[in-house]
Amino acid sequence: MARRSIYMDHNATTPLHPEVKKEIVKALDTFGNPSSLHGYGREARKLVEASREKVAAFINAEPDQVIFMGSGSEANNTVLSIMECPSKECSCTAEGKRDIITTAIEHPCVLETSKCLQGKGVNVSYLGADCLGKIDAEALKEMLTDRTGIVSIMMANNEIGTIQDVKTLASITHKRNALFHTDAVQAVGKIPVDVKALDVDFLTLSAHKIYGPKGIGALYVKKGVPFCPLIRGGHQERGRRAGTENTIGIIGFGKAIEMRAREMEEEGRKLLELKKILREGIEKNIQDIKFNGHPSDCLAGTLNVSFEGAEGESILLYLDLEGVAISTGSACASGSLDPSHVLLATGIKAEDAHGSIRVSLGRENTKKDVEYFLKILPKVITKIRKMSTVHTKEKK
C-alpha cells in the first residue's frame, strides 16, 4: 500500500480553498489603506466592505454589525473583557451586572480570559457538560442571577463536535436581562447560523477553520448592546477595533464565506457519510474503544474516539509517520500535564482522555482517504497495545 499524505485535522485549521487562494493572490496588489481617501484607499475600502457584506449576509446580520478582528480568540477576549470595564459607556457594568457565566468546555481563549477577569474582581461561574458534551438549559436557568452580565457558550465544540441549543440558551439568558455570546468558530460554515433566529448578542467567527486565511476573525455585535473595544486608538471598524485593516485577510475571509454558502450543504452530507464509514470501520476493526461526544448533535466531520491502553501522542505520531494528520486529547501532545479539559468535563476517565484522538474531516477528504486511515489505524493501535502496560488482553 502506497504511503499517502492525508490531512484530517480540519478543526485545528484548514487548507485554503483554491478559489480563496486565487482571490488572495489577486488581492496582494491591493495595498492601499482602506482609510485613505485617494483611489488606492477607495479600492481597498470597496473590497473590505464587499467582504463584510458577504460575511454579514451569511449569518443574516447587517454589515455594520460585523467587526473584523485578528482572530476568533481576539473576538472572544473582546466580548468577555467588556465585563471588566467600569466606564459608563459600557452600560452593563454600570448597572452592576458584571458576572460571567460560561462553560467548562470552552476554548482556552474564553477560559483563560475568564480566569484573568476573576483576578480583576469579576465573578465567573462555570456550567458543566453532560457525558455527551451538552450544556443543560435548566442548569443555566439556575445559575443566572440579577448580577449576571453575560453568558458565553460555544456553539460547536472543537474537540468533540457537540452542538449546543444556542437559541434556547440565549432565550433563557435574555429572560434575566443578561447578554448572550456564542463562540461559533467551529460552527459557522459547517452548520446554518442565523444570528436573528438565534437571537444572540455577540457571535465569534474565524476564517481559517473554513478554508480561509489565518489571522482574521470577526465578531458580530447586535445593535444597541454595550461594547468596549479591546484595541483602541483608531476609527477603524467604527471605532470598535483599532488598527489598519488586514485587507488581504478580510478579502480571503469574504471569499471563504462565499464558497461556504455554495458548498456547505453538500459537503456536510459528504462528511457525514465519510464519518459513518470511519466510525463503523473503527468499531469493526478495533476492540475496546469509546466514542466521545454526541452521536447526532455533532459537527458532520468531527469524530473523537478513545482507545484503551493506547496513549494519544503515540497514536498521533505513529499515524504521522504513515502520513495521516489527526490530533489528540492526551496531555503529552499539549505540552501540559493534564489531558483535554473538554473530555474530562464530559466525565470520562483521565486514561480515556489520554488515549483519545480527534479526527476532523474536511472538504478535500475522500472515501479513499478514510479507507487508507482505516487500514493504518488498527495496525498502529495493535503496535502500541503490544507494548502497553494497560491493554494486555488482545481479544479475538
Added chain:
Amino acid sequence: MSQQEWVYTDKLKEHFMNPRNILKDDEGYQDDGRGVVGNIKCGDQMIFAIKVDKKKNIITDCKWKTYGCASAIASTSILSDMVKGMTLDEAYHLSPKDVAKELGGLPEHKIHCSVLGDKALRAAINDYYIRNGMQDKVQKEKARLVCQCMNVTDYEIEHAVLEGARTYYELQERTKIGTVCGQCKDETLRLLEGYIKKHFNK
C-alpha cells in the same frame, strides 16, 4: 507533508518506530527483578524487568513495556540498550539526563516523560535486592522534608522541576510549598536552582 524535520531527534524517531526489548505477554519472561511505576490516570505507566548475573552483579538482559508517549517509548527503549552489561550500581545511578543525551536531546517539557523509564529501572533493581535477601542494599528514594507546614519533600521539589516548574511561584502552584509560614523559602530556592541546574544545565 515533510517528514524530514520531525518533532524530535532522528534517534528518538528511530527508537520510537522500532522500540527495543519490549516485554511480551506470551513469552513468559523470567526476570530477577521487576519494577512498576506511574499511573495511567496521569497518562503514563512503566514496567521494567531485569535479568541479573548474580555473581558479577551485572544486568545481562532487560525488558520493558509502557503506557506512554513517544518520548517515554524512545527513552526507555534506549535505556534498555544502555543498561545491558552495566553493574546494578551503575544502572541505578543513570539519570534522565544521561538518557536524554543518548537520544540527542529532548525538549524540556518532555524530560518528565523520560523520567519514568529509569524510575522503573531503579524499582526493578530494588526488587532484585529484596527477592535475594539483600534488603540492606535497597536504596530508598531519599526524601527529606523541606516544608513542614505543607509536608513537601525535596523529592517532590525535584519532581516539580522535571515537570516544568522553574520559579518559586510555579513550584508553589504545584506543591503548595511555603504557602503557610514561609520559613522554608530560602532552602526551597536553593534546591530549586540546584535541580534546574542538575536536569537542565541552566
